[in-house]
Amino acid sequence: MYRGFKITKETIEKILENKSTYEATYKKEAEIIRTDIKNNLEKYLTPDNDIDVENLRKEWFPTKEYDIFLSHSHGDIDEIEVLAGYLIKEKGLRVFVDSFIWGYYDVLLKDLNNTYNKIQKNDLFSVTYNHNGANWCCSNVTIILNSALQEIIDNSEAIFFYNTPNSITHNYNNKDRTKSPWIFSEIETTRIIRKKIPQRIKDLCESEKREFSKDYKMNSISFVYWLEHNHLTDIDKNNFNKWIEYDSQNNRQYFGNLYSDDLMVNKRKAGAQLDRLYEIVGE
Template sequence: MYRGFNLKITEDLEQRYLISGYTVFKYLKDKAIESLDNFFLKNGSLDGNKIMESWFPNVPSHIFLSHSHKDIEKAILIAGMLYENFKIITFIDSIVWSYCNDLLKQIDDNYSLNDDKLHYSYERRNYTTAHVHLMLSTALNKMIDSSESVFFLNSPNSISTETEISQKTNSPWIFSEISTTQIIRKQTPERLKPQTKLFKALDLNESQRSSLTIEYDLELSHLRDINSNEFNIWIQNQTENAEEALDLLYNQFPLKPKFLI
């Protein structure tokens, strides 16, 4: 990861970009395998590494887009816009890895059912859920690390408080992803190294019972704000080269002096 941006798009986006958005995700999702076949070791255990490689593969992308599942259509539209205009590949985990629960059900149907074959064991379900969610969390961290930029789609669906000073989220996945962007290694692209100085930390998902609400403090100060007007200025640039488009974005929002050593 090189840069992070806090994307605040309040206006409606053109629906025509949905087709391009879904085309990108079909390409990415086709790289995954949705089966437990061939994942058994000789001792009868499941091979966790092979499951991660097949179900949650690290796929090539320029941008990792963190978002609320309620904003999935807007996320897909943004991905479609970026691909049509710049050939930028945007990774959205809820599309590519949306079958996380399918994997969990396959495992639970094999290992967590009680003798009556009608109900799951609470203890075994906790164990399998921990495994699958940690696999997904690890895969997400790797995708954030390998993507050049991270966009956070900031909306009322992803932020549970409206004040800029103290922002919170109800999503443990958003909390995890944004926290990762704070501590992940910062990697300058090779094409930018001759003109970039070293810098410190940049300024740069979930069903639940109605009686249970958990909030997490969401630290966004390291993400550079982009409003709708600024986003449109960038998207109107004439280039179909993803790296050149990203360079234009970095030039539009240069690193501030306080982040330079």
């Protein structure tokens, strides 16, 4: 990760005016990813009937390089899908929406419990599970998911944190608080993770140096996590709109079915868009 930013609903209100267009773009991309995720636990068993976590994570929680990681509350998913669609369609950026991966957490956990921890089916609508076995599955799936998210953050150039009342629920003792353990983990990861300067920026700095000789909602208990996010840079509406207006005619194609076949061309296009954002926002 290189840079982290905080945005609000006001920041992206111009994009939200075109909800139907950009939402459809994101859903199309999400469906491509969704079809790659399988649902057959037997293929993950080792000869000793253990779960092969490496292969399971590759299919259920695939990780790769992205330009932008979007961290948000599930309560804001409708707006996030529009923002993701815009970044894909108009900016040609590779975007990861964190809640997309959350959606498979419950599915995978249910499959594991049905396969290994089901005790009996009381009726048509309820299932009883072994308590210890279910807790063990939950712990392991949580670790697998969290490690996947951390790897994606590390492999993403920038992170956008959608700062809303759904993500930061309240403040006390002069610290913002969130009820989402996923948001807590993601923002903490961005705070402590190594900062990786993109190669194109390193090359630019070296060039200038040579040229100028310079240098889930619960029914009972609710956990609340502190949230240190001062290391993320605020992007206000005016600066974000400046970025929106930046020429994107050559950045309308996305990877996969919509993206160019030339990987280096794609990286240059995405890099130009992100560099313009860094220039507008500043340090």
